[in-house]
Amino acid sequence: MAITPASDGLARALREELRRAVRGEVRFGAAERTVYSHDASNYRHLPLGVVKPADADDVRATLALCREFGVPLVPRGAGTSVGGQALGPGAVVLDFRRHVDRVLEVDPETRTARVEPGAVLDDLQAAARPYGLRFGPDPSTHSRCTLGGMIGNDSCGAHSVAWGRTSDNLHSLDLLLADGTELTVTGPLSPAERARLRERPGREGELHRALQDLAAANLGTLRQGMPDLPRRTSGYALDALLPERGHDLARAYTGSEGSLALLLGATVRLVEAPAARALVIAGYPDETAAADAVPALLPLRPLTVEGMAADLIAALLAAGRRPPALDRLPAGECWLFLEVGGADEPEALGIARELAQAVRRERSAAVSVVLDPGEQRQLWAVREAGAGIVTRLPGGKEAWPGWEDSAVPVERLGGYLRELRALLGRHRLHGVPYGHFGEGCIHMRLDFPLTERGRLPEFREFMVEAADLVVAHGGSLSGEHGDGQARSELLPRMYPAEVIDLFGRFKRIWDPANLLNPGVLVDPRPLDADLRFTGRDLPLALPYPQDGGSLLKAVHRCVGVARCVDTKSGVMCPSYMVTAEERHSTRGRARLLAEMLRGAVPGSDGAVTDGWHSEEVREALDLCLSCKGCAADCPVHVDMATYKSEFLYQHYRHRPRPASHYSMGWLPLTLRAAALAPHLAGRLLGSPHSSAVLKRLGGIDSRRRLPDLPGETFERWFRHRVRRARRGAAPVLLWPDTFSNLLDPEPAKAAVEVLEHLGFAVRLPQGPVCCGLTWVSTGQLGVARQVMRRSLRALPPGLPVIGLEPSCTAALREELPRLIGRAAGDVPGRVRTLAEFLDQSGVELPALRPPLQGLTQVHCHQHAVLGTAADRRIEARIGLANQVPDSGCCGLAGNFGFERGHYEVSVAAAERVLLPAVRAAGPDTVLLSDGFSCRTQIAQLAGGRRAIHLAELLRRAIREQSRPERTFR
Structure with missing residues (x-):
């Protein structure tokens, strides 16, 4: 939203009051508003600001000030909501992750745990593991999703067929109402307990009386108007208020998407974790055959019944490397993942074999049993990455959430899938189905024409027809991810008018001023409004062949599944792991680049409007290490290192650059010059005074020690060494990269000795070479191209090229064709690491003695x-x-x-x-x-x-x- 002078004054006043009242972080700048204007949905809403509370008192103070200023408040966990429920136009976003994020206690006797709303699920699992316990629900985002977000969406996961949804695993919730009242709600209550709650003084008693009276006056509507199926997460769970369900307020609150009250803490129930697990994989000819097989398997009580079609594997292979564990998939075009558990490995294996036999009897399916934990993890990783993988269909088309997780009774799943496929065909849409077949819940992202404004009516038409289809099968618009803006408008197609009216009354009982996440579930915004896809490409220097030559499409790869904000493992994203700032995550940087391109559209409401000169984008990318971890670890392969090179090239084009771009970017030439007088250069670098001056002039941190220069370069050593290659030895070309040649020659000398000992004749290029990476990483792309072309002229044809420095070897394989295209010839395909070359050559290697x-x-x-x-x-x-x-x-x-x-x-x-x-x-x-x-x-x-x-x-x-x-x- 474009801030008017009046709202700008409101924002300033609220910001200053928050800064005085809150110990945590208060951010109202353009960069912070931008990165919180998206979640994992199709929508974009610029908030007024962001608060990262330090504790529960900060949450109370923020709510009080938002109430005073009349500004909406939106609670947020990991920001992975696919319906748009973690967004709020003109709202203050309350990010619970950084500090209000503890697992306070695990009680093995009662099998419960107390958590703060920002606690990450994996942290809870780690705390419960020593007691042989775990939290049952486990969505695929378990490494970053918060318990508060799981309660807000009533999250489920693969094991809900055995252990239920989040709402089935709650003991009590500590809530903060919009007016500042605090109360604790629990699960089912006896009539005497309900009567006592009605007599509570003040706002708490008023709330209980109003909710009990609402249910009592509408018993028939609640009993008949709410579909009874295990994966109904659309709308409010008003049937939890029925007397036969014990007026279960914890259940009624769960799945309310932050629209009723703020969560301050929760006591959750834990389940016993199996000591050993086995995975039965059943292969079927298609997803409808797999779905039809499920009802007969459920009585065998597997822990999971997950479906995954061949389209998902094709999308995975189109995007990256093939996990070896895929070889364990049996024949078929769709697979059920059926996990079982036991007290030990033999027991788990025995149960798995019985289940495999039952699968064969029922459908004559092909079956594999996987016992190795490593292989199981690889296979589950494919399933967990599904939400990211299927954003690009096997043919490369973009696919989006919207009709994301519909659910039907499990016995109707096969028929529903057949009719859904027919509906997709009529609308010329494509998607990859997968999901929780054991509970009739299907995930599917579709190639909606969301980037073509003239075709948006087609999106709405499909969504309406799809809603009618799932309702005709007795199902729910959402079976896991909630409604948000994507589906709230469609709720009247699922529920009768009387229930929709009760939803509004229920919301107003809790939040009369409509302060908390307005526009979600009640009085919704249109499902085809506020889409995030506005933008246009600025002039580009790099080709982006996987994205049709468009940086806009490249940054839209990021759909917000937030693998990059998992701080516990993997390469991606090192600066975020240190700062924990959203704008330093791969996701945050992608959002800023998208906002920059949005601002390139005249008259847009972009918060970043300076194009390539944007300081917000420059600051966020400044801490990108160009490690390329995201290119491999991100499920959709966002390549921030490449986008950073593009930005730096455009940002500093015809403008002065930072000193480090000259000192570090041109390092290959500087080091070659130093190698002409190595002793003089060494004395300069070794002198504290001259070294300090060089670092100051070169933009280098004074605490860094400059590398020592060798007395002799590798190339000079190679020319004067005694050759040991045998006659007739196979020639290989060793790439003398800048680091191995001019800074640390020992690895290159060692490689020559090893290769010659193993029977190869080592050659060097016919002149100086450089991969150009230092110019690429500093955005000096024109120079990088010149360096690459000159280096190629020094390479003899046909020989395998062995690289010793990984960054240079990777540049030859990836950056070379990216920057000079077909002029790279066959060189990228000839490049090998030393390990790859030796592994492929099959030579006998010496053994270390001792090991x-x-x-x-x-x-x-x-x-x-x-x-x-x-x-x-x-x-x-x-x-x-x-x-x-x-x-x-x-x-x-x-x-x-x-x-x-x-x-x-x-x-x-x-x-x-x-x-x-x-x-x-x-x-x-x-x-x-x-x-x-x-x-x-x-x-x-x-x-x-x-x-x-x-x-x-x-x-x-x-x-x-x-x-x-x-x-x-």
């Missing part, structure tokens, strides 16, 4: 672009018992960690996992890292420990083999 323990820091670009499977195989062959921490980026990331203003983030990223692991490693543990940046970070921050390249480890093994009397330490 050693290793600790490896994987370079981010290797993780994202090259992969590490060959490295692990090589290490196993030579006898290295290796540990690879899930540590993400080392934090140095080429130029990033050296640049002024990045030191704290760089060090904090290293301190998350990498440095503690290095310090804990024994003195005999070999520290391995192929990346120069990673080795530098370890050398500078890990108290003198030194990491080596795989080539150096192989060289040591070869030398040990020839000197058996020595022991490697």
